[in-house]
Amino acid sequence: MAPLKSLEKEYPVIDSNFQSFCARHGIFTVQDFLLHDLYVLAAFAQQHPSSSSDHLKQGITQMLSIVDEQYHKPWVNGVQLLDDFQRNKHVLSTGIHEIDSLLQGGFREGQLNEIAGPSSSGKTQVCLQVAASVATKCIGSVVYVDTGNSFSSQRIRHFVSRISGPTFNQERDLTIQKVMSGILCHSVFDIFAMFDVLHQLQSSLRSQVDRADQNVRLLVVDSLSSLITPILGGGGSQGHALMTYTGFLLKKLANEHNLAVLVTNHMVGGDGGHLKPALGESWKSIPHVRLLLSRDLQSNICNISILKHSYLASGKAGRFTLDD
Structure with missing residues (x-):
């Protein structure tokens, strides 16, 4: 700085x-x-x-x-967008076929991705499933920032068992143990605690030995909006500045260390009573990818659509079933 x-x-x-x-x-x-x-x-x-x-x-x-x-500087021109696309070629599967199909493979390394949706729409479950998929299928680790005590090791275990398929108990247990040791969960309850975690991660990534199995491939923040919304109240400038800095730091981590970042956002009332993602107009230009998640009433059927994407058309949508 x-x-x-x-x-x-x-x-x-x-x-x-x-x-x-x-x-x-x-x-x-x-x-x-x-x-x-x-x-x-x-x-x-x-x-x-x-x-x-x-x-x-x-x-x-x-x-x-x-x-x-x-x-809070957006991409200046198409040349920079093309350069970003070409430099970050690896795509991480989400572990959910329909989302991978919608995004042409999953979440691209080097980019900040957001999933917005109302309460109980399945945002946390998607985050857990993505973390399990990346930790199981990729050589590397996942950093999971939990802001609401919603991280569930039992759900991770369940997803890993599903991904691993039919195996002997001993082999499955070894896989689960390896995956769980590769998911580093941090519980934080205010934005300054999150900054501490992100700065420690940044320092660690810069100084780590160049070994593939130590590389962080995915950073999850569930939920980012629960940390930022309280500091935006009162109309002061500091909250907006902290939100801007958060976006800058997450994109910097993604770009410099070629990892995918996934954050979640809740919904608030908009014009005409329609729901819209929280954090306002300033935030919506920050993520590379914004997805809208909803869930059918009294059902595990979810709808997901693209609000914004660096190279895919907005409005594309898909449906999938949340894992029991």
Whole structure:
């Protein structure tokens, strides 16, 4: 992350006075600033004489704008899209035939994928099935960030048994043990705890020995919206900046380390009472792939459709049955 001093030339309000003020609160980089409680920081700024206080608050506002400018940049042109497609050729099967067929193979490494859907639509079950499929069929591991105590080792075991097919008990147990050891689950309950996990993962991926069986192939965050929605309330700028930074960090992990990222999102009321994915207009441009999941009433039949895809047409849909 850029040190504050490097911003001074382009943004004069980030001057030595503002930098000194931030340093007194342990803020030396853009990331330090973003992870600080800005309400507390603004309160400290308010304690300064009027002219100095106004200047410090202008600096805080400018820093939030910088976060948006730096971490919310869409693809610029088709050449970059083509380059991204060509560099990330591996596709990870979801373990659900109908979804793989819809997506021409599954989730592409190097991309951020989102599944949005109402409560009880099957989002978590799909995440668990994808994690089991990747850990069983691929050489590598899965990092699973659980934000609502919904991770189920029993469901993973069930899916692995189904994937493995008819085998002797001892062989099946060895497969299950190997798969379970390759799924690393972290329970987090606020966005800052998730940042800690993601930064640790980033550090680990950069320093790990180059062995295929140590490579992370899939990162799951179920549910991302449950962490972000609480910080978007109140109309403040920090929540939006944190959401933008989250998207940047997830896409950076996917791109730099060629892993697939899968996040889930809930639904909220939209115009005319129609449901729409949460997190607003700013978020919807961030994922490479957005899928909408729904479930027939009192049934295990699910409907899934493409809301957005980097190279497939929106509106394509499929149906599948959730595994019992």
